[in-house]
Every structure is written in structure tokens, then in C-alpha cells.
Amino acid sequence: MDNNRTFLSRRDMLAGAGAGIALSTLAPGSARAASVSPFTIVINQSPWFDSFRKTVELYEKETGNKVELDVNPFAGSLEKQRNSVRAAKGQYDLLIMNSGWFAEMYFGGFVEAISDIDPGFKLDPDVYSLGETIYFDPVKKTMTKNGKLMSMPISPLIPLLYYRGDLYKEAGLKAPETFAELEANARRFNNPPRMYGIVQRGARGPHTVAYDFYPYLYGFGGSIFKDQSAGDYSVMLNDEKGRAALDYYLRLAREAGHPKTASLDQAEVIQNMVTGKAAHTMIVIAAWSQMDDPAKSAVVDKVEFAPTPHVQGVPTAPGLGHWLGGIARNVPDDRKRAAVEFLRWFQTKDAQVAAAKFGAIPINAAAYRDPISQERQFRWMKPLAESLPHAVNIYQFPEASEVIAILELGLNRAVAGEITSVDALNTMADQIETVMAKYNYNTGKLPPLR
């Protein structure tokens, strides 16, 4: 014991504590991150989950913080999130939300703005805003940059065109940019049952054929609604562009596609591609690693990637099927701050380059400029970087699942040949308009196609 030690007065102690708090607030992210509480992430078991798990482990290693992962099937994750955020006290701190339900979380007031939890939080300018879906204005109920920062991209999934580069090289072709080029090339390689020109995902599911159809619809310049950001939900699905898109989709399926497109889901589409039975497909980029996995694929190093085709004068228009990380409103403040610290680290270029090496799809544009993107195995990065700025946020309202259910049924019936494209578009447009009117959106519909 040192008898000469100086005893601090109460005022000195308070001043010291205040200085400590102030210093900890001003310290760099990694230094602060070392002292945050453990927190829980609720996430789905997707093909990209393993890369996310490894990224989280890297965060734990670098910072010493503890993160618990609650891993679930796709639908199970949604139910767990709903149950948690609707309770008085939430069980999960960071919610990994799919493009199909993040609007429900925003509109319902279930996630708290990152900028409200930590007003000093700076979004890395290279992070993709993915159709501005990371922002939300709770007053205007719109997703624009004027809103608050509500979430962080976790996996920026969009579809790309997968095509057989080896066959293209033999035939002296270049990657198709327009739908006309895609159709010509698909017809050229179509030789069923040995090879299908293109394999599409036409089955009815939770978000299956509709998701497959978006790049066609928007790539033809069509849309489901007139202008969601401006609050105009007039249904435009059954205009001439919609008809051209659906006719094209059906023609590809019938004349250059798989004979049973109406029953193919993502697993079957990937199966066809990795077994060498498909010349083209348009699926989410998350499937890239399966193409080069020698244990799963007969076409290792033969598949190339390109932005989804479009018509002249319209940019590539992949529909967002992304995942966002939002912080639950009903969890303790220390856990909210812990989640913010994780997101602050996760958004950096270094973390995203590391994530890419683990097999993830980076959310930061700087990672796509890193030398890693020149490596053969990451050949999908360049077309993905070209596509992401054009990604379309298909739904900006919480009742989207009702509209998706309508599209799934109508499109699947058209693909199966039960109804014509015109009947399908008119019926779907009618039903969507009814749904939007029921929820008091500013809506309307076009005269039926003939």
C-alpha cells in the first residue's frame, strides 16, 4: 500500500469519469468496438451464410467482441423476427432482413435508425445503397436518401446472366447485352435433351417465378407500378412493355428453354447449369461458387457472368433480392450500440475484401476495385459492379407479399400454358390494383390488354 498516494476528490472523480466517457466516444471504431456488449444476429441459412459466419468470426477475432448467430430456414427467420420485434422486449438485436420483408420492418416501426442510435455513424460512401433501400422516411413513408439510415446491406444479391463461356469461345460469340442477342444465342445452343438454350425458374413459390421475371420486365422498360417513390401505385404491369416482356419470357421457355420450366425452382436451375445441361440462366449471384466447385460442378471454370440483358435504350435492370441488417427497436441500448459497432466494421473495404475471400458478395464498391477482382475465381465481380447501380427495388410497401403471391400464380399459369400472356397480365393487374386499393394506396389500372 502506498501511503503517499493522492486521494481524489468527488469532483475529480466525476471529471475523470466524464473525460473517460468523452475519450471513449471519440476513439476510433476498432478501439470502441473492443468494449461493446455481446449481441445476437438472427439470420437465414442461405448459400452465402457460411461466408457471413466466417466474416463474423473475423470480427470477433479482430475486436474481441462476442456475436451470437441464430440461424434459421428462410421462412423461419421471418417468423422469429416478427415474434421478436412484436414483443415488449426483443430477443434479437440485429435482424438480417430479406428484400421481401424489410419494408414490413420499416413501416411497422420495428427497426431503429442507425443514425438515431449513433448520430456520429458515417456510412462509407462506397457502400451500395441498393435502390436507396437502406434509407426510410417514417413520415413520408418513402425510401429515398432524404430518409434516415435504417440498415446496412449484408448481401447485395441480384441476378446475373450465367453463360457457358467455353461454348461462346468455340462459337466466337460475345456476351449478350440485349434480349435479341440472348434469344439468338439460346436458340443456337438449344439441343434438348442434351442441352437447353436457357433454363428459367418458372415454378410457383414464395418468390420464385416472379423474381425470375423481374429482369425481363424491367429490362423491357416495364414495371409493376408507375412511381412508388412518388407515391403513385398505379398498376402498369399490363402495358405493352409488360406484354413484350412476358411474351419474350414465354417464347424463350417454349422455343429455347427447358420443356418443364413451370416446375423448375432455383435448385433445379442450378442443377441444370452445373451438370452442363444449360447454356444460359439468370439467377442470383450467390450461386457463383457452385459453378466452380469440383465436387458439385461438371463445368468448372467454364461459366462466365454478365449483366442481365435488356432492350436497346434501357439499362440492365436486375431485381433486388438482397439482405439488409437492421437493428431492433425493442432491445437494450448497449446491445443496439454493439450492433452498430459491428456494422461500422462490416462496411469497411478491408472487411468486405475479407468477406469476398470467404465467398461473400461484397457490399462496398471499393472491394470491387481491389486487385482481388482480377483473379479468375472472382470474374463475377466486374459484371456485378456494373449491375448493382441499376438494381431495381421492386417493392417499397409492406404488403408486398400479397402482390408477390398474385404474380407467382399468374406467371406460373402462363408458363404452364394454362392461360395466355394477355389473360395473365390483365388478371394480375386487376388483382394487384384491388390489393393496393384495399390498403388505401393511390392506385389505378390501365385498360385491359386485348
Add this chain to the structure above:
Amino acid sequence: MASRSLAIPAPDVAPRHATRSAKSGHDRHGDDRTWRWVTFGPALALMLALSVLPLANLLVTSFYDVTWAQGQAVWSPVGLAHYLALPGDELFRAGLRNTLIFAIGAVGGQMVIGFALALLCSRVAHGRVVYRTIFILPILIPGIVVGAIWKLMLNYDFGLINQAIGLIGLDPRDWLGANETALASVIVVDIWHWTPFCFLLFLAGIESLPQDVYEAARVDGAKAWQELVYITLPMMWPAILVTFAFRLVLAFKVFDEVYLLTSGGPGTATEVVSFTLYQRFFTEDRVGYGAAMSVAVIFIVSLLLVLALTTRRRSEASA
């Protein structure tokens, strides 16, 4: 008989004694009633809490729309609107139609095959345990594994069934993706999965039948088919009806096979009510409408059960 016993003159007993006796009987009656409530009450309360209250809650919810704002539930009364919307719901209509077809087809197949297997197994002298084990294997497999097995078996490009029919020169078929075969394929999977249930119940019933009746019939020269038609089937009738009722109710609740194999498609070819309910209630989060649909489905299943039990009572009465 009753009127004769009523005609017996009352014993000539003293009124005071009778009064005292009646009073003590009344007390006893009161004590019994109290005791009954004390013992029966907790069970009744538990039953109310576990079954009646959730159903009442479902019923109440069916008259509301439930939305969320600022993290709070907003309940808006809609009267009978959800019930009135049910007949106009394309998926619900298709679901009811397909569920009826599914229930009749699947349960019919399971009953016939299960009964035949039970008869065969009951007559096997050696290796009965082995046969029983083999026959009940499908029912031991979890639904999710059954879905995986049959999704692979019925795959158009790589499925075992298409490869098998290819060996005899037939073209591959899209079993789960074609309108004409999708529901039939799901029915076949359900028959494969649930026939062991019927088999076990029927086997237990057949093995408990009195053998002396069969011996007497054989002495009278009855043939095997006569034993089946005139002895086995009539004596098994109550077991057949109970099994049918059980399976019918379970078949009406089919979900996992449709969810895993077809998601209701192509179009609405395999849409069943449980799947529609799942979509409306859980996927679309339409709690009030989903509750109304649930109440309607519970009503229909209860009706089927009452019909089956009434038929059983009538057949027992006529026997």
C-alpha cells in the same frame, strides 16, 4: 317395465324419518356436487385454457384486421368481411376442391392397401416381424425427408422414376410440374407415407378377431373370399370406420408434402387449404383473414368428423 316398477306402492314409513333421510340425501348430494367440481374443476379449467380459449381468440381475431405501426398492433374491426371474402378467394376455392380430391384419393388408397397388407401379414407364418418392420418404415421417416426422397425420385431430368421408365422406352414425364399428374403424384407420396398407419391399425384389429368364427366357417365349407366378405369385413367395420375418420381428418390437414414438393403449383393444381392458410396467415401476415380461414377450415374438419362418427354409430346400431 318402468311403469310396473312405478306401480309398486310406496313403503309405509314414518314421515319424520323420510324427511330426515331426504335431508341427509340432499346434503350428500350437495357434498357430491362440490366434490365433483373440486376434482373436475382444474381439468375443466385446463381444457378451457388449452383449447377453448385459443379457439375463442381465433374467432375474435377473425372479425378484425391487424396491422402494425410504431411497433404496436392496430386492431380494426371489419365485421364479417373476412368470411364474406372467403368464397371469392381463388386459392381458397382451389384449396378446398383439391383437399377433397386429395383426402378421398389418398385415404382410399391407404385404406385398401393397408387392409390388404394387414391381411397378408396376418397370414404369414414365418418372418412376420420382418414384414411388419418393412411395411411400417415409411411412417417412421420425417416428413421433410419424405419430401426430399420424392422430390429426387420425381425429378424430370435426374429422377429415378423417369430413368426407370426410360429403360422401357417411355418418354420422361414432368410428374410434379404437369397439371394432369401433379396432384396424383402428391397423393401417391401420401399413400406411400401413411399406408403404414392404416396397416398397423388393421393388423391389430385382424389379429384380435375371434378365431372360432373362422373355424366354424371353414367347417361349413367357406372359401377364403367368403371369409373376407362375410366375416372379416363385417367384424372389422368399426375399426375401418375409426381408421377412416382418423386418416380423413389428417389428410384434410395435409401441408408438408405440398409445401415441399410443389408449393401448390403448377398454377393451383396442388393447392390445398392448409397451404393457402399458411400463405395468407404467415407469409402475407394477414392475421384477421387467416383467422377467418382457420375458423372455416376447423368447421369443415369438425363436420367431416361428426359425419364419420355418426356413420359409425349408425352402423354399430344396425349391427
